[in-house]
Amino acid sequence: MQPWMVLLGFLFLIAGACSLTLFRSWIRILVAVAVQSLGFGLVAMQICNPSIAIAKSVIGWIAVALLAITLSREKRESRDEVNTPIAFFFRFSLLLFLFSSIVALLPQLGGVFRDPPAGVTFGACCLITVGLLNLGLSEHPLRSGVSLLTVLQGFELGYLWIEQSLLVLALLAVTDLAIIMVLIILHSNAAPATHDEAAP
Numbered sequence: 117m118q119p120w121m122v123l124l125g126f127l128f129l130i131a132g133a134c135s136l137t138l139f140r141s142w143i144r145i146l147v148a149v150a151v152q153s154l155g156f157g158l159v160a161m162q163i164c165n166p167s168i169a170i171a172k173s174v175i176g177w178i179a180v181a182l183l184a185i186t187l188s189r190e191k192r193e194s195r196d197e198v199n200t201p202i203a204f205f206f207r208f209s210l211l212l213f214l215f216s217s218i219v220a221l222l223p224q225l226g227g228v229f230r231d232p233p234a235g236v237t238f239g240a241c242c243l244i245t246v247g248l249l250n251l252g253l254s255e256h257p258l259r260s261g262v263s264l265l266t267v268l269q270g271f272e273l274g275y276l277w278i279e280q281s282l283l284v285l286a287l288l289a290v291t292d293l294a295i296i297m298v299l300i301i302l303h304s305n306a307a308p309a310t311h312d313e314a315a316p
Contacts, residue, residue, distance in 0.1 A: 122235065125158025129239050133246040136262060137207050137253070140199040142187055149262055150180045152243075156269050159239050163232060164276045168285060172272065175289045179265055179296045183258060186300045207253070214245045232277035243270025257306070261299035268292055 132152025136145060153176025160169035218225070218241045226237045247266030254260045272288050 122162055125155045128155025146180050164280050175292050229274035229277050240270045240274035257299050257303045261296045264295050
């Protein structure tokens with residue numbers, strides 16, 4: 117695999133993960149997940165079969181499509197949160213702290229996944245920590261789904277170095293989509309009925 121493709125994958129991975137934390141607009145969040153999934157596939161290609169890496173990216177895009185279909189049924193005003201400058205700065209500071217901590221601890225973190233290439237360890241740890249951070253900052257159930265998907269992608273990126281069993285990878289892919297589907301169902305059932313639905 118060409119080095120520039122690996123570098124591009126890392127840039128997409130980090131940019132997508134950071135955008136999930138920094139922005140509150142759902143359009144930007146969905147684009148960020150799609151970009152992050154593309155980066156995941158490009159990074160994964162250096163440690164696994166390209167077909168597996170492509171399949172993992174496609175799973176992320178399917179999750180984006182499911183979220184987009186669900187959000188298209190809501191009013192835009194009800195799903196976008198206000199992104200104040202102080203909140204943006206706070207989340208940016210948290211990201212800087214997380215990334216600096218990962219860089220400082222990178223030699224020790226490699227042992228968690230049996231010492232994959234440093235870039236893979238960094239990408240996996242970034243996805244896991246940023247996903248957990250977003251899970252703590254999430255107020256919308258679908259944002260919790262996106263955060264859990266990010267955590268799972270980080271785990272899968274590191275796990276690909278250890279195990280590439282198709283059965284296990286298929287189970288992880290089903291888990292990714294199942295989490296999104298369950299939260300979509302819970303969100304849809306919890307959402308108040310629209311005027312048309314409430315009318316007899």
